[in-house]
Amino acid sequence: xxxxxxxxxxxxxxxxxxxxxxxxxxxxxxxxxxxxxxxxxxxxxxxxxxxxxxxxxxxxxxxxxxxxxxxxxxxxxxxxxxxxxxxxxxxxxxxxxxxxxxxxxxxxxxxxxxxxxxxxxxxxxxxxxxxxxxxxxxxxxxxxxxxxxxxxxxxxxxxxxxxxxxxxxxxxxxxxxxxxxxxxxxxxxxxxxxxxxxxxxxxxxxxxxxxxxxxxxxxxxxxxxxxxxxxxxxxxxxxxxxxxxxxxxxxxxxxxxxxxxxxxxxxxxxxxxxxxxxxxxxxxxxxxxxxxxxxxxxxxxxxxxxxxxxxxxxxxxxxxxxxxxxxxxxxxxxxxxxxxxxxxxxxxxxxxxxxxxxxxxxxxxxxxxxxxxxxxxxxxxxxxxxxxxxxxxxxxxxxxxxxxxxxxxxxxxxxxxxxxxxxxxxxxxxxxxxxxxxxxxxxxxxxxxxxxxxxxxxxxxxxxxxxxxxxxxxxxxxxxxxxxxxxxxxxxxxxxxxxxxxxxxxxxxxxxxxxxxxxxxxxxxxxxxxxxxxxxxxxxxxxxxxxxxxxxxxxxxxxxxxxxxxxxxxxxxxx
Amino acid sequence: xxxxxxxxxxxxxxxxxxxxxxxxxxxxxxxxxxxxxxxxxxxxxxxxxxxxxxxxxxxxxxxxxxxxxxxxxxxxxxxxxxxxxxxxxxxxxxxxxxxxxxxxxxxxxxxxxxxxxxxxxxxxxxxxxxxxxxxxxxxxx
Numbered sequence: 001x002x003x004x005x006x007x008x009x010x011x012x013x014x015x016x017x018x019x020x021x022x023x024x025x026x027x028x029x030x031x032x033x034x035x036x037x038x039x040x041x042x043x044x045x046x047x048x049x050x051x052x053x054x055x056x057x058x059x060x061x062x063x064x065x066x067x068x069x070x071x072x073x074x075x076x077x078x079x080x081x082x083x084x085x086x087x088x089x090x091x092x093x094x095x096x097x098x099x100x101x102x103x104x105x106x107x108x109x110x111x112x113x114x115x116x117x118x119x120x121x122x123x124x125x126x127x128x129x130x131x132x133x134x135x136x137x138x139x140x141x142x143x144x145x146x147x148x149x150x151x152x153x154x155x156x157x158x159x160x161x162x163x164x165x166x167x168x169x170x171x172x173x174x175x176x177x178x179x180x181x182x183x184x185x186x187x188x189x190x191x192x193x194x195x196x197x198x199x200x201x202x203x204x205x206x207x208x209x210x211x212x213x214x215x216x217x218x219x220x221x222x223x224x225x226x227x228x229x230x231x232x233x234x235x236x237x238x239x240x241x242x243x244x245x246x247x248x249x250x251x252x253x254x255x256x257x258x259x260x261x262x263x264x265x266x267x268x269x270x271x272x273x274x275x276x277x278x279x280x281x282x283x284x285x286x287x288x289x290x291x292x293x294x295x296x297x298x299x300x301x302x303x304x305x306x307x308x309x310x311x312x313x314x315x316x317x318x319x320x321x322x323x324x325x326x327x328x329x330x331x332x333x334x335x336x337x338x339x340x341x342x343x344x345x346x347x348x349x350x351x352x353x354x355x356x357x358x359x360x361x362x363x364x365x366x367x368x369x370x371x372x373x374x375x376x377x378x379x380x381x382x383x384x385x386x387x388x389x390x391x392x393x394x395x396x397x398x399x400x401x402x403x404x405x406x407x408x409x410x411x412x413x414x415x416x417x418x419x420x421x422x423x424x425x426x427x428x429x430x431x432x433x434x435x436x437x438x439x440x441x442x443x444x445x446x447x448x449x450x451x452x453x454x455x456x457x458x459x460x461x462x463x464x465x466x467x468x469x470x471x472x473x474x475x476x477x478x479x480x481x482x483x484x485x486x487x488x489x490x491x492x493x494x495x496x497x498x499x500x501x502x503x504x505x506x507x508x509x510x511x512x513x514x515x516x517x518x519x520x521x522x523x524x525x526x527x528x529x530x531x532x533x534x535x536x537x538x539x540x541x542x543x544x545x546x547x548x549x550x551x552x553x554x555x556x557x558x559x560x561x562x563x564x565x566x567x568x569x570x571x572x573x574x575x
Numbered sequence: 576x577x578x579x580x581x582x583x584x585x586x587x588x589x590x591x592x593x594x595x596x597x598x599x600x601x602x603x604x605x606x607x608x609x610x611x612x613x614x615x616x617x618x619x620x621x622x623x624x625x626x627x628x629x630x631x632x633x634x635x636x637x638x639x640x641x642x643x644x645x646x647x648x649x650x651x652x653x654x655x656x657x658x659x660x661x662x663x664x665x666x667x668x669x670x671x672x673x674x675x676x677x678x679x680x681x682x683x684x685x686x687x688x689x690x691x692x693x694x695x696x697x698x699x700x701x702x703x704x705x706x707x708x709x710x711x712x713x714x715x716x
Contacts, residue, residue, distance in 0.1 A: 359647070
């Protein structure tokens with residue numbers, strides 16, 4: 001057996017050596033052999049298209065013109081990573097004289113590239129060819145101005161409350177797609193992106209996470225837990241306003257982190273007003289600190305604020321990432337905020353009793369009870385399990401959106417098994433707002449506005465991570481007081497993504513946390529800075545206590561500066 | 576005994592109007608009907624998911640608490656008082672209540688500062704509108 005194998009091996013070796021000798025002294029035969037190899041598989045021309053920031057450019061049309069014959073051409077489109085591959089037909093391999101590559105894409109200057117003769121020879125020998133990266137230069141088109149103008153107008157409309165947020169964002173989508181399809185037919189420069197491309201910008205992780213949490217929160221909020229917590233704070237404080245505000249701030253902060261700050265404020269505000277009246281203090285001295293704490297508390301988790309949901313989904317940050325990297329900083333900021341509040345409102349907190357009648361105290365007690373204890377127990381169990389899955393989900397690649405969806409389904413099946421409930425708790429206008437916002441932000445990304453902003457910030461910080469953190473945190477903080485922080489954050493995500501890839505040391509995602517801190521804490525600087533501020537002001541106004549822009553600014557701006565400074569310091573300590 | 580309709584939000588800025596209405600009721604020997612209107616239009620300002628039904632329920636509780644306070648203020652001064660709670664826009668609901676509830680006099684609080692819902696000129700026009708639409712005397716106090 002061994003002898004037979006040795007004989008076979010010797011025979012193969014001799015034949016191989018003989019073949020090698022024949023090939024060595026007969027080059028045409030070598031070429032024929034390469035051709036024959038080529039017959040076994042395609043000869044490919046591969047490459048990658050990038051922009052001037054070395055970011056991949058997808059959907060670029062690449063056309064290969066062979067031997068100058070425009071009828072004999074190959075074409076393909078670049079993939080999301082910018083890569084493309086063209087398979088040269090086997091029958092023309094060996095007969096190629098010239099190759100011309102034309103690369104074109106809306107919002108970029110087209111490029112024509114003659115393939116060098118050495119590279120053509122490679123292909124003729126049946127060898128695939130890898131081209132160096134092809135860089136396309138941005139071109140400012142009429143579509144750029146339409147998309148940019150539309151985005152700015154949406155921000156202004158939302159800030160001035162001229163239209164509902166969802167309506168404003170949907171108007172933006174209508175303008176952008178209308179310009180693409182109607183304007184683009186008249187002038188190709190008005191093309192922004194087509195409908196399929198627009199849908200690719202919609203982040204369905206966010207949509208499912210938001211929808212799931214809406215259902216979960218929608219069920220929990222019916223139970224009376226928020227009102228019960230507020231009343232227990234009142235009882236626990238024993239009539240001491242300074243202690244009451246401290247407890248209320250803690251509760252709103254934790255509830256905002258785990259559920260949602262707007263829901264927390266919507267349900268805590270009416271009860272807080274009644275408690276303040278019962279204590280004989282101005283309700284605004286409790287409400288303003290509560291809303292400030294609520295905006296800060298939400299930052300500590302992935303699900304606490306819509307901006308964190310956007311950031312987490314875009315950057316792939318898990319629930320535990322926020323807990324580890326932001327929660328300690330948020331706690332420090334909350335402590336500082338509490339001290340600030342106690343100092344600022346010290347005179348009002350020393351105010352006297354209102355002398356509320358027993359009937360009114362009974363009414364207050366009645367308002368502060370758990371209305372649906374069974375539902376609270378069931379939803380509490382489901383939410384507890386959800387929190388566990390949020391925390392451990394990362395290790396089994398369970399996306400937060402999936403956990404939220406499963407939790408929502410469990411809520412509906414076990415706690416509120418009725419389709420009407422589901423329709424009631426899902427806020428479709430909010431979902432349309434997010435979908436429309438993604439498309440509008442996709443449009444400004446498509447036309448190059450985001451690249452311009454990213455390049456400008458990159459130049460400003462000059463590759464310095466410390467400078468980048470400071471610029472991001474503080475610009476986000478101040479801008480969030482003027483413009484709505486959700487569209488702002490959505491637009492900044494690709495910018496931060498670019499800076500994270502290009503600034504040395506930023507790969508630990510610190511810049512995303514900087515954006516989170518700036519966008520959410522910045523909402524405290526003005527009444528229009530956060531939705532929680534507006535809903536608290538809306539309810540207070542209906543009880544005869546108006547929170548004016550000036551009054552909120554006077555309390556909120558110093559609080560914002562103090563807490564953002566602490567948040568920034570925490571980022572430098574942590575990273 | 577006549578009936579005075581007094582729309583109130585219940586906060587400290589409303590106390591002056593409540594007290595003036597109570598004094599007027601004492602003088603005329605009328606009873607007072609305090610009105611609170613639950614309006615959740617402010618929810619339009621948020622892009623967050625909210626449950627209008629849950630928020631409405633909380634606003635109702637708060638409104639009833641504030642109305643009960645107003646009622647107590649009147650009763651402490653031996654003036655009969657009751658309250659109603661309606662939903663919607665304050666102008667429409669006040670006008671509708673004046674027409675539907677056999678009201679003899681509608682009182683509106685004079686604007687006192689930035690906390691007021693109406694400016695004086697707007698309030699005078701509104702008072703005239705209530706009178707023309709319902710035939711009910713309307714006073715700004």
